[in-house]
Amino acid sequence: MTAYIIAIGIIALIYVLLALSLNLQWGHTGLINFGLVAFFAIGAYVSGVLSLNGWPIFLSMIVAVLAAAAAAWPLGKLTLSLKEDYLAVIAVGFSEVVRNVLENEAWLTGGPSGLPGVPRLYADAPPAMRDMLLFMTLVVAVIVVVAMMERLLRAPFGRTLRSVRDNETAAAALGKDVVSFKTRSLVLGSGIAGLAGAFYAHYLTFISPEQFTPDVTFNVWIAVIIGGSGRNLGVILGTFLLILFLEGTRFLNDVGIGLDGSQLGALRFILIGLALVLCMLYRPSGLFVKQERV
Amino acid sequence: MQFTRRDVLKAGAALATFAVASPRNVWAQGSEEIRMGTLCPITKAGSIFGPGMQKAMEYAAADINALGGILGGRKIRLFSEDSQSEPDAAVRAAKKLIEINHVETVLGTWSSGVTMAIAPIVMQGKVVNMNVSGTTDLRDMKKDDWIWPVGGSNISYGNMMGTYAVKQGYKKASFLAFNNPSGLTLGEEFKRVFEKAGGTCEVIVYNPNQPSYRAELTRALASKPEVIALGSYLPDTTILLKEWYVMDQPVKWIGPIWAVSPALIQAVGKEASEGIVSIGAVPNIDSPAYARFQERYEAEMKQKVLANPFAAVAYDMLVTCALAMEASGSSKAEDFRKKIREVSSPPGKKVFGLDEALKAVRAGEKIDYEGIGGNMDFDETGEARPYFASWVAENGELVLKGRVDG
Amino acid sequence: MPSLIQLLQSVVDGIANGAILALIAVGLSVIFRLNKFVNVAHVDLATVGAYATLFLVSGFLPVFWLAALAGIAVVALIGYLSHRLVYRRLDGQRSITLIITSIGVAFMLRYLVTFIWGSNQRSFDLPLMRAVRFGDIRISPYDLTIVGIAVAIFVGLFVIMRYTSLGRALRAVADNPSLARVSGLRTEHLLTIIWVAASALAGIGGILLAVKTVITPYLGWAMLLPAFAAMIFGGVGSIGGTFVAAIIIGIVSEFAAMYWLPTYRLAAIFGVIVIVLLLRPQGLFGTKAVAK
Numbered sequence: 001m002t003a004y005i006i007a008i009g010i011i012a013l014i015y016v017l018l019a020l021s022l023n024l025q026w027g028h029t030g031l032i033n034f035g036l037v038a039f040f041a042i043g044a045y046v047s048g049v050l051s052l053n054g055w056p057i058f059l060s061m062i063v064a065v066l067a068a069a070a071a072a073w074p075l076g077k078l079t080l081s082l083k084e085d086y087l088a089v090i091a092v093g094f095s096e097v098v099r100n101v102l103e104n105e106a107w108l109t110g111g112p113s114g115l116p117g118v119p120r121l122y123a124d125a126p127p128a129m130r131d132m133l134l135f136m137t138l139v140v141a142v143i144v145v146v147a148m149m150e151r152l153l154r155a156p157f158g159r160t161l162r163s164v165r166d167n168e169t170a171a172a173a174l175g176k177d178v179v180s181f182k183t184r185s186l187v188l189g190s191g192i193a194g195l196a197g198a199f200y201a202h203y204l205t206f207i208s209p210e211q212f213t214p215d216v217t218f219n220v221w222i223a224v225i226i227g228g229s230g231r232n233l234g235v236i237l238g239t240f241l242l243i244l245f246l247e248g249t250r251f252l253n254d255v256g257i258g259l260d261g262s263q264l265g266a267l268r269f270i271l272i273g274l275a276l277v278l279c280m281l282y283r284p285s286g287l288f289v290k291q292e293r294v
Numbered sequence: 295m296q297f298t299r300r301d302v303l304k305a306g307a308a309l310a311t312f313a314v315a316s317p318r319n320v321w322a323q324g325s326e327e328i329r330m331g332t333l334c335p336i337t338k339a340g341s342i343f344g345p346g347m348q349k350a351m352e353y354a355a356a357d358i359n360a361l362g363g364i365l366g367g368r369k370i371r372l373f374s375e376d377s378q379s380e381p382d383a384a385v386r387a388a389k390k391l392i393e394i395n396h397v398e399t400v401l402g403t404w405s406s407g408v409t410m411a412i413a414p415i416v417m418q419g420k421v422v423n424m425n426v427s428g429t430t431d432l433r434d435m436k437k438d439d440w441i442w443p444v445g446g447s448n449i450s451y452g453n454m455m456g457t458y459a460v461k462q463g464y465k466k467a468s469f470l471a472f473n474n475p476s477g478l479t480l481g482e483e484f485k486r487v488f489e490k491a492g493g494t495c496e497v498i499v500y501n502p503n504q505p506s507y508r509a510e511l512t513r514a515l516a517s518k519p520e521v522i523a524l525g526s527y528l529p530d531t532t533i534l535l536k537e538w539y540v541m542d543q544p545v546k547w548i549g550p551i552w553a554v555s556p557a558l559i560q561a562v563g564k565e566a567s568e569g570i571v572s573i574g575a576v577p578n579i580d581s582p583a584y585a586r587f588q589e590r591y592e593a594e595m596k597q598k599v600l601a602n603p604f605a606a607v608a609y610d611m612l613v614t615c616a617l618a619m620e621a622s623g624s625s626k627a628e629d630f631r632k633k634i635r636e637v638s639s640p641p642g643k644k645v646f647g648l649d650e651a652l653k654a655v656r657a658g659e660k661i662d663y664e665g666i667g668g669n670m671d672f673d674e675t676g677e678a679r680p681y682f683a684s685w686v687a688e689n690g691e692l693v694l695k696g697r698v699d700g
Numbered sequence: 701m702p703s704l705i706q707l708l709q710s711v712v713d714g715i716a717n718g719a720i721l722a723l724i725a726v727g728l729s730v731i732f733r734l735n736k737f738v739n740v741a742h743v744d745l746a747t748v749g750a751y752a753t754l755f756l757v758s759g760f761l762p763v764f765w766l767a768a769l770a771g772i773a774v775v776a777l778i779g780y781l782s783h784r785l786v787y788r789r790l791d792g793q794r795s796i797t798l799i800i801t802s803i804g805v806a807f808m809l810r811y812l813v814t815f816i817w818g819s820n821q822r823s824f825d826l827p828l829m830r831a832v833r834f835g836d837i838r839i840s841p842y843d844l845t846i847v848g849i850a851v852a853i854f855v856g857l858f859v860i861m862r863y864t865s866l867g868r869a870l871r872a873v874a875d876n877p878s879l880a881r882v883s884g885l886r887t888e889h890l891l892t893i894i895w896v897a898a899s900a901l902a903g904i905g906g907i908l909l910a911v912k913t914v915i916t917p918y919l920g921w922a923m924l925l926p927a928f929a930a931m932i933f934g935g936v937g938s939i940g941g942t943f944v945a946a947i948i949i950g951i952v953s954e955f956a957a958m959y960w961l962p963t964y965r966l967a968a969i970f971g972v973i974v975i976v977l978l979l980r981p982q983g984l985f986g987t988k989a990v991a992k
Contacts, residue, residue: 273807509957
């Protein structure tokens with residue numbers, strides 16, 4: 001039982017890192033980044049490939065974070081200077097192109113077959129302890145990221161981000177280089193997403209392009225919006241709620257509602273969709289924050 | 295914008311309720327029952343196959359229980375989860391089955407990504423997995439009698455298709471490969487076999503979920519091949535054939551049975567499918583057990599058994615595990631995995647029916663269970679090499695032509 | 701070097717795909733312009749159209765084109781309901797709220813269809829036909845019909861928008877809803893018409909796509925990214941722009957598959973989009989000032 005909860009907890013914390021990344025980009029800067037999974041994937045693959053080639057995991061993960069952050073820069077430069085807010089749509093195209101490349105360049109990434117045997121974190125520890133250690137490491141990572149974000153967001157950088165989010169024209173009129181701030185937010189957030197990806201690779205030990213579809217991005221968005229963007233604690237709770245819901249509906253099987261397998265599977269997703277719609281209709285600011293007047 | 299203490303308490307209460315209401319051993323009624331888990335692709339990519347596979351395993355469990363159960367009257371209880379054809383979700387599902395439902399098996403994974411992702415968990419959790427994944431990574435993996443690929447690997451499919459093409463005397467071929475391990479490996483192996491025999495083969499890789507494959511098809515036909523071989527799935531094969539019919543350029547077709555199935559013929563019609571060859575792991579068509587399964591399955595699932603080649607094999611998975619349990623005297627995976635080969639592979643008395651098999655095992659006989667879906671003969675690495683056969687579509691029906699030996 | 705005939709053939713093949721894309725993308729584009737959000741559920745309306753037609757043609761209305769018309773009506777109704785019951789209530793909310801809502805609606809539509817019909821593929825029971833030849837160029841009769849229908853629809857839309865009072869009113873609402881309201885136009889009524897029309901077009905696209913390919917719950921969803929691309933490329937809100945953009949995308953995709961790598965179709969599409977946007981940020985036919 002505990003092992004199951006820890007397993008869910010590990011995935012939840014990885015998603016929390018993604019949610020924090022999105023919170024920075026969307027919650028504080030107003031960027032509709034629908035390409036989040038691209039940086040998750042880059043983090044996972046860079047760390048995976050390097051560690052499979054003998055690099056120590058710690059180092060691979062650091063490089064993974066830097067790679068993910070660096071990859072955000074061209075995306076930002078490209079889309080943030082456009083007049084229209086096309087970031088949302090181009091970003092999702094970007095993430096699919098990244099996945100395309102991962103599938104096609106098999107010499108580097110293993111192609112569609114993926115990369116099996118990625119070294120685990122804490123490989124030397126006894127199996128029972130491994131997941132627990134990873135869980136605790138992730139908790140520490142989340143705390144560090146939150147602390148870092150809080151500092152940044154209280155500082156002038158954070159205030160500028162929020163002013164850009166709330167009124168871009170005014171911020172520009174005040175002389176702020178809006179594109180530069182947005183890009184920085186994108187890059188920083190993507191680095192955090194890359195960190196999440198690295199953890200993911202070293203936990204599952206098997207990664208393949210099919211795990212990095214826009215579905216992941218949508219899940220994180222749902223967690224952030226339902227939790228209440230802008231507040232780190234809100235998005236953390238939102239993530240846990242999302243995971244709980246995704247896992248909880250699984251237990252419908254055991255209760256045996258009398259539908260066959262595929263109908264039950266479909267029903268789960270219908271309920272998830274309904275929950276989303278209801279949440280947006282009645283608590284659009286998120287469940288864990290006070291409702292704003294928009 | 296703050297959130298109040300009340301909000302936090304509310305959230306905390308919700309989370310706590312979830313945690314507490316989470317199933318404990320509420321369902322662990324009686325140590326008598328034997329818990330077996332199934333993890334099939336009920337939704338998303340593999341959803342054509344998953345529900346049928348799960349249903350087949352439900353049949354198997356029901357059949358065994360109807361005969362009085364195993365190990366002195368103990369009944370089998372199934373816990374079924376949806377892998378969603380995705381490694382991520384499958385890992386969580388497998389953990390749930392192992393840690394919460396305390397199953398001895400996680401049977402029926404289909405997607406190679408899923409099987410690869412749950413492999414470490416299965417081995418760590420000391421449960422048996424039988425799967426229909428085709429990836430060659432499974433062949434190379436040290437499975438230690440925990441993991442059993444049953445469906446016929448991608449390499450063997452490619453090999454069989456290539457062998458067939460060579461036997462037909464073709465010298466020029468094209469291969470259309472779905473961009474995933476299955477399609478790509480089928481293509482590589484087909485090409486290898488075909489070219490070794492002196493022919494030429496060009497492989498064209500394509501992505502799924504497109505409204506048209508006209509360009510891919512044109513490329514495949516550009517070299518004027520005698521035959522186009524496929525490493526594909528049903529939807530794309532349907533579209534390919536429809537577009538080929540439009541183009542009206544003569545060529546022969548060979549494909550794997552999960553794609554070139556009765557469902558394909560139904561979708562494209564007799565004319566477009568006439569003469570297409572299907573290669574696949576052959577069920578034991580002559581066995582009365584197969585006939586009974588077919589009748590039941592097709593009535594309930596409204597899907598032909600041939601359209602879901604993995605369903606029959608899934609039945610065998612569960613039966614094999616049960617027979618191994620009976621033979622080893624224990625329901626624990628750690629114990630019965632050692633007996634899996636013994637009950638299902640030669641040498642031994644060949645048995646085809648469940649009743650007969652159970653009786654023989656209880657009598658201490660060494661048997662070779664020949665499943666309804668395949669022969670379940672495992673080699674030393676734990677992989678089953680099914681028999682392969684070819685079918686040809688004639689006037690809207692798939693007609694079995696005979697064994698293909700590689 | 702590919703011959704001229706081969707190039708022309710690729711163009712012809714691309715046009716048919718582009719035509720279907722245009723029908724689906726135009727509604728997406730107009731809704732984005734009007735309501736300022738990307739309605740992710742829009743493509744799933746195409747799926748619903750195909751399944752509704754399948755349902756009708758297998759039972760109540762065995763004549764295909766009648767069933768198709770009824771299927772389109774069903775989709776229009778669903779579009780109307782989602783507008784009235786859901787999206788309209790969220791008027792004024794930030795776009796992300798609407799996007800997430802539309803994700804929810806998309807799930808509900810897609811998995812309702814899966815719940816009822818399962819995930820096994822279905823097809824319409826229509827006869828297969830050989831290609832018609834114009835010299836060395838082959839065109840499937842179905843493709844000809846599809847392009848014909850799409851062209852007719854777009855010409856019709858163009859005529860309505862340009863030359864009728866309804867069209868003028870619709871354009872006024874699209875350009876500046878508050879001004880339109882103030883100047884006495886029945887804005888709500890017109891907005892509803894736009895929603896219903898957009899949904900119907902998606903339904904038509906879905907049915908045509910199903911005729912050409914197969915019916916699965918993912919029929920529409922697979923068109924999401926190309927529809928996005930067409931929307932941006934053509935200029936958000938521009939009907940003619942979306943049409944042209946979709947056709948170009950269809951052709952680019954075909955060229956990429958023929959002369960580069962089939963697995964890079966999507967990358968090619970986005971590559972072209974990016975280049976165009978760098979040169980002309982408002983897309984082919986978009987107007988410069990659109991709200992963020």
